[in-house]
Amino acid sequence: MSAITSIADLQKLAEKKSRENQAYSKIVTLCAGTGCCASGCLPVLASLRDELEAQGLAQKIKIRTTGCHGFCEQGPLMVIEPGNTFYRWIKVEDVPEIVCETLGQDKIIERLEYIDPASGKKVSCETDIPFYKAQDRSILGQNKVIDPCDINDYIANGGYSALVKVLTSMKPDGIIEEIKESGLRGRGGGGFPTGRKWEYCRAAEGSPKYVICNADEGDPGAYMDRSVLEGNPHAVIEGMLIGAFAIGAEHGYIYVRNEYPLAVKHSKIALVQAEELGLLGKNILGTDFSFDIKVARGGGAFVCGESSALMVSLEGKVGEPRPKDIHTTEKGFMDLPTNLNNVETWANVPSIINRGAAWFASKGTDKSKGTKIFALTGQIKNTGLIEVDMGITLREIIYDIGGGPFNGKKIKAVQTGGPSGGCLPEERFDLPVDFEALTEAGSMVGSGGMVVMDESACMVDVAKYFLNFLLDESCGKCVPCRVGLSRMLEIITDITEGNGTEEKLGLLKDTAETVSLASLCALGKTAPNPVLSTIRYFQAEYEAHIKENRCPAGVCRDLIHYSINEDNCNGCGACLKACPHDAISGEKKEVHRIDDDNCQKCGICKEACKFEAIIVS
Amino acid sequence: MSEYVTLAIDGANVRAPHGTSVLDAALDYGICIPHLCHMRGITPIGACRVCIVEVVENGRSKVTASCTLEVEEGMVVLAHSEKILRARKNIAEMLVAEAPNSRAVQDVALRCGVKEVRYPFRHESCILCGRCVRACSEIWQSKSLGFVGRGSERHVALPFNKRPEFCKRCNACIDLCPMTITPCPGPMKKGEEALCGLCEAQMSMAEETPDTCVDCRLGEGFHCVRKSPYYQ
Ligand SMILES: Cc1cc2nc3c(=O)[nH]c(=O)nc-3n(C[C@H](O)[C@H](O)[C@H](O)COP(=O)(O)O)c2cc1C
Ligand code: SF4
Ligand code: SF4
Ligand code: FES
Numbered sequence: 142m143s144a145i146t147s148i149a150d151l152q153k154l155a156e157k158k159s160r161e162n163q164a165y166s167k168i169v170t171l172c173a174g175t176g177c178c179a180s181g182c183l184p185v186l187a188s189l190r191d192e193l194e195a196q197g198l199a200q201k202i203k204i205r206t207t208g209c210h211g212f213c214e215q216g217p218l219m220v221i222e223p224g225n226t227f228y229r230w231i232k233v234e235d236v237p238e239i240v241c242e243t244l245g246q247d248k249i250i251e252r253l254e255y256i257d258p259a260s261g262k263k264v265s266c267e268t269d270i271p272f273y274k275a276q277d278r279s280i281l282g283q284n285k286v287i288d289p290c291d292i293n294d295y296i297a298n299g300g301y302s303a304l305v306k307v308l309t310s311m312k313p314d315g316i317i318e319e320i321k322e323s324g325l326r327g328r329g330g331g332g333f334p335t336g337r338k339w340e341y342c343r344a345a346e347g348s349p350k351y352v353i354c355n356a357d358e359g360d361p362g363a364y365m366d367r368s369v370l371e372g373n374p375h376a377v378i379e380g381m382l383i384g385a386f387a388i389g390a391e392h393g394y395i396y397v398r399n400e401y402p403l404a405v406k407h408s409k410i411a412l413v414q415a416e417e418l419g420l421l422g423k424n425i426l427g428t429d430f431s432f433d434i435k436v437a438r439g440g441g442a443f444v445c446g447e448s449s450a451l452m453v454s455l456e457g458k459v460g461e462p463r464p465k466d467i468h469t470t471e472k473g474f475m476d477l478p479t480n481l482n483n484v485e486t487w488a489n490v491p492s493i494i495n496r497g498a499a500w501f502a503s504k505g506t507d508k509s510k511g512t513k514i515f516a517l518t519g520q521i522k523n524t525g526l527i528e529v530d531m532g533i534t535l536r537e538i539i540y541d542i543g544g545g546p547f548n549g550k551k552i553k554a555v556q557t558g559g560p561s562g563g564c565l566p567e568e569r570f571d572l573p574v575d576f577e578a579l580t581e582a583g584s585m586v587g588s589g590g591m592v593v594m595d596e597s598a599c600m601v602d603v604a605k606y607f608l609n610f611l612l613d614e615s616c617g618k619c620v621p622c623r624v625g626l627s628r629m630l631e632i633i634t635d636i637t638e639g640n641g642t643e644e645k646l647g648l649l650k651d652t653a654e655t656v657s658l659a660s661l662c663a664l665g666k667t668a669p670n671p672v673l674s675t676i677r678y679f680q681a682e683y684e685a686h687i688k689e690n691r692c693p694a695g696v697c698r699d700l701i702h703y704s705i706n707e708d709n710c711n712g713c714g715a716c717l718k719a720c721p722h723d724a725i726s727g728e729k730k731e732v733h734r735i736d737d738d739n740c741q742k743c744g745i746c747k748e749a750c751k752f753e754a755i756i757v758s
Numbered sequence: 759m760s761e762y763v764t765l766a767i768d769g770a771n772v773r774a775p776h777g778t779s780v781l782d783a784a785l786d787y788g789i790c791i792p793h794l795c796h797m798r799g800i801t802p803i804g805a806c807r808v809c810i811v812e813v814v815e816n817g818r819s820k821v822t823a824s825c826t827l828e829v830e831e832g833m834v835v836l837a838h839s840e841k842i843l844r845a846r847k848n849i850a851e852m853l854v855a856e857a858p859n860s861r862a863v864q865d866v867a868l869r870c871g872v873k874e875v876r877y878p879f880r881h882e883s884c885i886l887c888g889r890c891v892r893a894c895s896e897i898w899q900s901k902s903l904g905f906v907g908r909g910s911e912r913h914v915a916l917p918f919n920k921r922p923e924f925c926k927r928c929n930a931c932i933d934l935c936p937m938t939i940t941p942c943p944g945p946m947k948k949g950e951e952a953l954c955g956l957c958e959a960q961m962s963m964a965e966e967t968p969d970t971c972v973d974c975r976l977g978e979g980f981h982c983v984r985k986s987p988y989y990q
Contacts, residue, residue, distance in 0.1 A: 442908060444908075459905075463803075463804075464802075464803075464804045464822070464823060464826035464827075466822055466826055466827045466828065467828070612909060612910065613909060614909065615908075615909045615910075616908055616909065616912075617886065617907070617908055617909040617910065617911070617912030618803070618805050618886075618912075619804065619805050619806070619807050620805065620806050620807050620808075620849055620852060620853060620885075620886075621807050621849060621852075623886070623909065623910065623912070624852045624853070624856055625849075625852060627910060628852060628855075628877055631877075631878075644876070648876050648877075651848055652848065652852075654845070654848075655844075655845045655848040655849060655852075658810075658821050658841070658845045659807045659810050659821060659845050659846075659849060660807070661804055661805070661807065661823070
């Protein structure tokens with residue numbers, strides 16, 4: 142393939158690919174993201190290929206394997222175009238029928254249709270699914286139409302036109318101005334204005350300059366960056382190219398978390414393909430702009446995602462944060478000016494250049510613009526990756542997209558911003574998704590984790606869980622974070638075990654404040670958020686633990702007691718069989734009893750009993 | 759000739775050569791910012807956070823360690839604001855609870871006005887200040903010691919837990935270790951740790967005038983200007 146040197150070359154390629162696609166009568170889009178691979182899409186893909194061959198449809202129907210669509214809990218899933226037919230939970234056994242009925246005769250297979258858990262109705266078109274409807278999928282939406290391993294797919298969808306535009310008609314200052322005007326802020330957690338960062342780095346002295354993409358994504362439960370990099374690596378690469386040109390950088394790195402093999406593979410393939418077309422490497426598009434990108438594997442710790450730790454780790458040393466009184470834009474990787482942005486930040490850049498700053502700035506709130514991807518999980522009906530306009534309320538996300546609570550429980554709180562975000566109560570659900578608003582409320586937008594909790598969650602226990610995670614991930618370098626967090630965990634453990642006192646709660650608060658004020662890096666500075674926010678909004682729960690030795694949600698093992706309600710127990714013996722600790726006794730058809738000495742409070746009997754006879758108090 | 763800059767620390771005008779840390783500049787002017795992991799002549803790492811200060815810029819303040827902060831023209835630093843004193847005291851309280859058996863740490867705690875330790879005492883033998891590690895690699899170019907492990911596993915170790923051939927037996931690590939200066943009444947027994955507090959005079963001074971010298975023995979090892987030959 143010959144190198145592209147003009148917009149005309151790019152258009153020719155795009156048209157060629159579109160013509161190719163039009164030659165097919167149908168296109169089956171099968172998600173092959175990490176989530177769907179885990180639920181078995183690869184055997185489905187293989188049998189789909191075989192079956193098309195067998196039924197003589199292989200020339201007429203195209204299979205496109207793509208990155209994550211976001212609705213992983215429904216995987217393996219496919220969308221058939223034209224028609225926008227959405228099938229979910231596809232098994233290998235379903236494939237012959239899909240090929241024969243739907244692909245061959247346009248008949249819909251009801252069994253594979255999505256049922257909206259909120260209304261109980263079947264939905265056949267993907268765009269009608271409530272989960273997708275309330276979203277604005279300007280980035281994630283591209284995943285569906287692009288085979289990440291085929292650069293032509295990206296180009297056919299307008300890919301690399303922003304790069305051509307920038308190299309042929311824009312000056313670096315103009316690009317930075319455009320990004321500044323768009324109001325784009327970092328999606329990696331800090332929310333730092335991207336245009337300003339580029340400007341600092343452009344102005345910094347030193348050469349060569351570096352541009353890095355942060356794909357370390359260590360938050361438990363988060364996979365936005367993985368999905369973007371896996372599903373649409375070229376958007377990230379194009380964003381980096383534009384940034385590098387604006388900043389005057391010569392080399393780039395994509396720092397990918399070690400546990401993301403598919404993201405590594407796809408970015409490597411994408412880099413090779415881009416280089417073949419002359420979109421990367423020396424004299425890009427025949428201009429004198431040269432830029433290369435390498436893929437680096439992450440250091441395997443949460444803290445390696447922090448900017449200074451990431452750069453140290455990239456240099457081959459232990460990934461520990463260093464004081465940031467001198468910005469990495471001045472002295473970063475190898476002590477040279479380095480601009481680090483998150484995957485999602487980079488992926489936003491091409492569309493801002495193509496559609497203009499005003500388009501981007503039209504979405505969102507006063508200070509938070511554009512869209513943001515969240516990993517929505519927890520005790521709600523629909524979970525998955527969602528992309529929404531900034532400024533949408535938490536309530537809309539939880540109830541309209543997430544479908545509200547399942548099994549009739551009441552939703553109590555939402556934890557936003559990853560492990561070091563805060564927990565916000567129901568009264569705060571009308572807050573908009575906005576960097577400042579969430580920070581003010583004691584939480585943060587962060588990198589985009591969002592965990593919804595219902596009444597069954599104990600907020601003290603939740604705070605303890607996150608504290609445990611963060612203490613584990615602390616690099617241990619500075620005292621407030623290493624010692625302070627361990628002291629906080631000590632106190633909160635006391636509280637959950639019924640040994641809490643008012644004084645200890647006060648000490649917990651003091652310690653939390655010191656840790657957030659004095660820690661060296663943002664891990665420590667934000668780590669007390671879960672504790673501080675739960676104390677702020679759920680003080681009553683703390684007090685119940687401390688004053689009454691009671692865990693209102695019935696979670697903290699040392700404060701709960703299992704017993705059997707004699708009226709409800711019919712002596713079926715299900716609990717007796719289920720109990721792994723031999724703590725239950727009773728004759729058939731007689732009321733059973735739990736022996737407190739042996740009971741380990743695992744809760745297995747409660748799940749086993751069909752008559753709600755096991756009471757937790 | 760190095761370029762000088764002028765900054766304000768606790769309201770005092772301070773002049774220091776470009777590249778100096780705020781902590782060193784303050785100490786040179788007799789403004790005693792308590793500190794533990796820092797030592798002149800080796801690279802600061804900002805680990806203990808005892809030396810935190812507030813830097814005020816455009817009406818907003820940022821808290822950072824003064825040992826890793828370089829002086830800048832016109833910088834406004836508050837080393838003893840209420841916010842800083844409170845956090846510093848809490849950090850010192852954490853430190854002394856980790857290592858009650860160290861005179862150096864006891865002094866720092868005292869210096870920061872700690873009178874009561876609310877955390878249960880632990881009996882750590884190292885507070886991970888990294889003085890030994892840095893002295894070994896930077897002064898002696900030996901790298902016989904290093905940090906191993908992350909988070910609560912972090913500790914100082916020799917390669918393969920054996921003294922390496924290239925160790926110069928300089929003993930710098932031991933000399934500089936704040937754990938080697940034991941408190942006056944001798945090493946405390948496990949379970950009987952306490953904040954020393956025997957020097958009542960120091961206690962009262964620590965409380966009332968937190969930025970004056972309390973004559974801590976630390977001065978010697980920590981290059982406090984009040985203890986330097988020039989000062990006497
Ligand atoms: C403990 C810690 C972990 C972080 N992990 C990530 C991460 O996994 N991915 C990421 O993009 N940013 C992460 N960050 C934020 C980065 O330090 C940095 O702010 C970001 O990558 C800058 O890009 P942005 O301006 O595009 O957001 C982390 C920060 C901290 C303190
Ligand atoms: S705040 Fe925590 S993670 Fe950051 S440098 Fe200190 S110990 Fe390490
Ligand atoms: S051994 Fe001593 S000098 Fe070395 S890190 Fe520990 S406390 Fe500091
Ligand atoms: S002396 Fe500055 S952090 Fe320890």
